[in-house]
Amino acid sequence: MALDQHGQTEIWPTDLSGSRYGTLVAGISAVIFFICGYIADRLRPKVADKQTWRWKNISVSLVHATVSGLWSVYCFVEKPVMAEDLIKTHTLSGHTLISMSVGYFVYDTIDMMIYQRTRQSFELLLHHIVIILCFGLAVCTKLYIGYAVLALIVELNSIFLHLRQLLQCCGIPKTNSLYRLNSLVNLGTFLGFRILTLCWMTRWIVINKDLVPLAFYTLGSVGLAVMTVMNIILFYRLLNSDFLRKKESTSKDD
Numbered sequence: 001m002a003l004d005q006h007g008q009t010e011i012w013p014t015d016l017s018g019s020r021y022g023t024l025v026a027g028i029s030a031v032i033f034f035i036c037g038y039i040a041d042r043l044r045p046k047v048a049d050k051q052t053w054r055w056k057n058i059s060v061s062l063v064h065a066t067v068s069g070l071w072s073v074y075c076f077v078e079k080p081v082m083a084e085d086l087i088k089t090h091t092l093s094g095h096t097l098i099s100m101s102v103g104y105f106v107y108d109t110i111d112m113m114i115y116q117r118t119r120q121s122f123e124l125l126l127h128h129i130v131i132i133l134c135f136g137l138a139v140c141t142k143l144y145i146g147y148a149v150l151a152l153i154v155e156l157n158s159i160f161l162h163l164r165q166l167l168q169c170c171g172i173p174k175t176n177s178l179y180r181l182n183s184l185v186n187l188g189t190f191l192g193f194r195i196l197t198l199c200w201m202t203r204w205i206v207i208n209k210d211l212v213p214l215a216f217y218t219l220g221s222v223g224l225a226v227m228t229v230m231n232i233i234l235f236y237r238l239l240n241s242d243f244l245r246k247k248e249s250t251s252k253d254d
Contacts, residue, residue: 075094202224
């Protein structure tokens with residue numbers, strides 16, 4: 001530990017014992033998600049035959065979003081005090097969750113690098129690399145587990161984002177009642193679980209910057225900046241695609 005100019009103590013890692021367990025869980029997780037991709041490919045409906053990789057990739061992402069989103073909520077229910085101390089307080093469940101997510105992001109990164117080298121994939125690769133670095137730090141040091149678990153709350157919105165993409169793969173029109181319902185829930189959870197969570201995380205890291213070593217603070221700030229920019233762009237695209245364009249087309253029909 002070291003005192004900063006304000007007299008507060010920076011919290012440095014003193015135990016790296018989490019790295020062995022975390023690496024094992026991440027490795028097993030990556031294999032499990034690879035199997036999930038294989039199963040999703042075999043269960044692909046004929047209507048999605050022209051988008052084989054997209055169907056498989058989004059299906060695996062949906063599995064991760066569902067598991068990690070619900071698991072992150074459970075972690076805070078299991079140990080509410082973790083919400084008050086996002087640095088030092090951790091649980092085996094939270095550590096396992098973050099390790100599992102690292103395995104998913106490693107799997108998805110490799111999958112995109114092999115099968116989907118596009119501009120959009122490059123944006124996601126940047127996102128994944130930043131997340132792997134940030135989550136990897138938490139896994140190895142057992143610090144910031146609560147902060148990483150909090151970040152996975154956004155996956156509750158990702159469930160509906162991925163459902164939206166799967167509906168598109170199946171050729172479901174935007175006027176369909178199921179698509180419209182998912183769009184509304186998607187927009188609401190985007191604001192509630194994604195935007196508000198990122199705002200709260202940004203506020204926390206600014207308030208507690210004196211407790212976070214400069215290297216870790218820089219990594220966290222870069223990660224938040226990348227996620228914030230990407231989510232602003234994503235929100236605009238969703239709003240424009242599912243709501244604004246729809247109103248424009250309706251006006252033209254009238």
